[in-house]
Amino acid sequence: MAETTSNADSLDVDLRATIDRSLRHPVMFFFSSGAVWLALSIVLGLIASAKKHAPDFLSCFSFLDAGKVDAAHMSTLTYGWGAQAAFGMLIWLMARLSRKECTASGIILVAGHIWNAAVAYGVLCIMGSGSLGPWFESSGVAGMEFPGGVWVVLLVSFIMISIWSLIQFQVRDAGHVYVSQWYLLAAMLWLPWIMVTAWLFVFVFDGSPLMATGIASWFKGTVFALFFLPVALASAYYLAPKVTGRPVYSYNIALFGFWSLAVIGPWVGMQKLAGAPIPQFLPAAGAAAMVMILIPALSVGVNILRTVQGHGKAIALSPSMRFTASGIVLFVGYGVLSFALNNNIGLKVSQFSYAGYGLDILGLYGVFSLCAFGAIYFIVPRITRREWLSRRFIRWHFYLSLYGLASIVICAVVGGVFQGQGTEDLTQPFLTGARRAAAYGWGITFAWGFLLLANLFFCLHLLLMWARLGRRSSHPTLLNKHHAESPHGPEGEVDNYGSATI
Amino acid sequence: MSDQQSSADPRPDLDDKINVADAHASLGDTPAVNREKRVTENGMEPVSLGLILLSGFVMLVGGAVLGKGGGFFDYDELYLDGMVRAPDTGGPPPVILPAPALALLSKEGAKVYSKCAGCHGAGGAGGSGIPPLAGSDWVTGPTEQLSQIIYHGVTGPIEVGGVAYNGVMPAQGLGLGKKELAAVMTYIRNDWGNKASVVSLEQAAKALEIANARGDGAVTVEELKKNHDKDLEGAELLPETLIDPITFEPVEVQAAK
Numbered sequence: 001m002a003e004t005t006s007n008a009d010s011l012d013v014d015l016r017a018t019i020d021r022s023l024r025h026p027v028m029f030f031f032s033s034g035a036v037w038l039a040l041s042i043v044l045g046l047i048a049s050a051k052k053h054a055p056d057f058l059s060c061f062s063f064l065d066a067g068k069v070d071a072a073h074m075s076t077l078t079y080g081w082g083a084q085a086a087f088g089m090l091i092w093l094m095a096r097l098s099r100k101e102c103t104a105s106g107i108i109l110v111a112g113h114i115w116n117a118a119v120a121y122g123v124l125c126i127m128g129s130g131s132l133g134p135w136f137e138s139s140g141v142a143g144m145e146f147p148g149g150v151w152v153v154l155l156v157s158f159i160m161i162s163i164w165s166l167i168q169f170q171v172r173d174a175g176h177v178y179v180s181q182w183y184l185l186a187a188m189l190w191l192p193w194i195m196v197t198a199w200l201f202v203f204v205f206d207g208s209p210l211m212a213t214g215i216a217s218w219f220k221g222t223v224f225a226l227f228f229l230p231v232a233l234a235s236a237y238y239l240a241p242k243v244t245g246r247p248v249y250s251y252n253i254a255l256f257g258f259w260s261l262a263v264i265g266p267w268v269g270m271q272k273l274a275g276a277p278i279p280q281f282l283p284a285a286g287a288a289a290m291v292m293i294l295i296p297a298l299s300v301g302v303n304i305l306r307t308v309q310g311h312g313k314a315i316a317l318s319p320s321m322r323f324t325a326s327g328i329v330l331f332v333g334y335g336v337l338s339f340a341l342n343n344n345i346g347l348k349v350s351q352f353s354y355a356g357y358g359l360d361i362l363g364l365y366g367v368f369s370l371c372a373f374g375a376i377y378f379i380v381p382r383i384t385r386r387e388w389l390s391r392r393f394i395r396w397h398f399y400l401s402l403y404g405l406a407s408i409v410i411c412a413v414v415g416g417v418f419q420g421q422g423t424e425d426l427t428q429p430f431l432t433g434a435r436r437a438a439a440y441g442w443g444i445t446f447a448w449g450f451l452l453l454a455n456l457f458f459c460l461h462l463l464l465m466w467a468r469l470g471r472r473s474s475h476p477t478l479l480n481k482h483h484a485e486s487p488h489g490p491e492g493e494v495d496n497y498g499s500a501t502i
Numbered sequence: 503m504s505d506q507q508s509s510a511d512p513r514p515d516l517d518d519k520i521n522v523a524d525a526h527a528s529l530g531d532t533p534a535v536n537r538e539k540r541v542t543e544n545g546m547e548p549v550s551l552g553l554i555l556l557s558g559f560v561m562l563v564g565g566a567v568l569g570k571g572g573g574f575f576d577y578d579e580l581y582l583d584g585m586v587r588a589p590d591t592g593g594p595p596p597v598i599l600p601a602p603a604l605a606l607l608s609k610e611g612a613k614v615y616s617k618c619a620g621c622h623g624a625g626g627a628g629g630s631g632i633p634p635l636a637g638s639d640w641v642t643g644p645t646e647q648l649s650q651i652i653y654h655g656v657t658g659p660i661e662v663g664g665v666a667y668n669g670v671m672p673a674q675g676l677g678l679g680k681k682e683l684a685a686v687m688t689y690i691r692n693d694w695g696n697k698a699s700v701v702s703l704e705q706a707a708k709a710l711e712i713a714n715a716r717g718d719g720a721v722t723v724e725e726l727k728k729n730h731d732k733d734l735e736g737a738e739l740l741p742e743t744l745i746d747p748i749t750f751e752p753v754e755v756q757a758a759k
């Protein structure tokens with residue numbers, strides 16, 4: 001620990017503090033409004049899941065129809081929580097890595113509000129379809145349920161949010177580009193590309209509606225593989241060396257992991273239409289890409305886990321490291337599951353069953369959100385200049401998240417396989433497959449309850465930090481009882497200027 | 503925390519004894535930033551052989567999946583092999599026996615009724631402010647009235663079983679076909695102690711025709727009495743007539759061989 005206590009260039013500390021200060025409003029806005037969307041999304045997920053095994057649950061409310069609440073659940077999870085958490089991570093990480101303070105936080109904040117309003121309007125359209133009038137109609141395209149116009153607003157506000165990070169990267173002083181910056185740059189450029197492409201083919205060009213469905217499911221797949229995944233990995237590549245104080249294990253594996261994702265990522269998505277009468281190489285290519293996503297997963301997994309290897313203490317003590325490391329382990333799990341569910345044998349049972357949903361949730365909640373939580377636990381004390389209030393809240397958030405997630409994924413995959421076999425059996429009515437899955441459906445509903453509890457803790461904690469009610473202390477909030485040592489630096493000395501840059 | 507630290511320990515902490523503002527004076531206002539570590543250059547470990555082999559295996563499986571897709575950029579080959587179920591050609595077609603109209607329609611009607619049970623109750627007993635269906639003259643009375651109430655919903659004062667109600671029943675016509683209408687009407691007219699005629703498919707079709715001609719909006723009691731106080735036209739269906747379980751049409755009974 002000796003090298004970390006050596007006094008650093010105080011200019012460095014000043015620069016870091018200035019960067020954090022310049023971004024505090026937009027980043028805090030993205031994280032806290034994202035957390036509220038996440039809580040809402042989990043409530044909707046609970047209802048959507050309950051409706052799968054108890055169709056009469058809340059059936060007197062037409063805005064909670066199974067189709068609507070399912071779409072609203074996934075849309076709020078993706079665009080309310082996921083996207084906003086990613087924006088906060090993206091702009092903060094890029095500013096820190098480019099060592100440039102943000103000069104446009106006002107514009108980013110306005111764009112953030114526009115994004116929120118657009119998502120809220122889109123969700124209103126989904127839930128109010130058919131009852132709120134002609135201005136509130138969902139597009140009805142699975143995976144892109146917001147009306148066509150909303151996507152334009154989302155794209156414009158995304159560009160207003162991210163363009164400043166691109167500029168910061170362009171005017172940075174140092175020549176070296178760090179691994180996280182590759183991923184951030186890629187995410188920033190890929191998202192507009194896939195949004196424009198999908199929007200044009202689904203809402204503008206007058207193509208076959210079946211292909212539009214295919215494009216929408218490609219969009220849904222690539223938003224994860226080409227936006228959420230890169231942002232999560234950028235954060236992991238930043239936090240692992242930052243907290244352990246050790247360089248990334250291998251530059252070569254990082255390169256391999258990045259380029260394999262860049263090559264494989266754009267193909268995912270269409271495997272959801274296997275069996276639909278579209279050109280058959282499209283779903284086959286999607287399934288092959290989903291199988292091969294195991295390659296970047298293994299590379300990143302090896303690289304990050306080798307970096308933190310031997311720093312078990314850091315993972316045990318630091319909330320950011322614990323969430324991030326779990327997110328990366330789950331990324332490897334995601335790769336393995338994706339490999340198992342999308343090969344020639346697995347695709348048949350997974351395509352119309354719970355199993356595909358389990359994989360989606362493992363990706364969005366397991367990989368992306370856990371990495372995002374890790375980043376939030378790291379970033380928020382820096383921008384609010386207050387420490388997290390309660391290690392119990394963090395611990396509960398972690399364990400309930402992990403248990404809830406594991407239950408959802410296990411129930412969905414095991415139940416999905418039984419359900420898939422049931423639906424594939426031609427001599428049996430459709431009901432047989434549904435009955436086989438019903439018990440697992442109960443399990444999933446129950447598990448969403450765990451996640452709801454986890455995120456109520458998280459949301460409350462974050463909102464308290466947002467209200468600047470965090471602890472004023474130089475002691476980080478760690479997950480042990482007595483913190484004699486800390487992966488974030490030495491304890492007990494109030495004037496411990498750290499040694500780090502970036 | 504403070505009780506675990508001996509008084510000899512010189513480290514300042516957030517004890518009651520310590521002035522927090524003084525303790526942080528040297529820190530500026532940025533403790534978290536101060537304790538950060540430097541992110542250094544990357545390690546240069548080679549890509550391990552295991553990772554290369556594993557990736558090779560994954561690509562092999564990926565290739566097999568891709569191989570099933572047929573020609574790349576071939577826009578004429580539709581349907582992914584093995585993903586579409588082949589028609590079942592083994593064995594004779596399943597025999598579904600006709601059944602008596604009342605039993606069959608009631609069974610189907612009970613499924614449709616699950617939507618109504620939310621308000622009217624599983625036993626048709628109604629609820630607070632919601633009229634019962636069991637023993638209601640509106641249910642067992644003229645079929646055209648009943649069909650329009652179901653299809654359009656009803657608003658304004660209505661008297662059921664000697665009790666006055668004044669509420670709004672939402673329209674249930676959306677997605678209601680003649681089979682569902684015939685089934686649910688037959689079910690509520692013949693369950694929970696109700697006893698009335700079976701509604702045939704032809705009569706249900708006539709009801710939908712009338713409902714479509716009338717246009718949207720909930721009906722009122724006055725309108726029902728004025729325009730719809732009659733039974734639906736169409737062939738009657740006796741409770742014991744055998745009907746086809748799929749089409750609900752009466753079947754010719756073949757003489758036993």
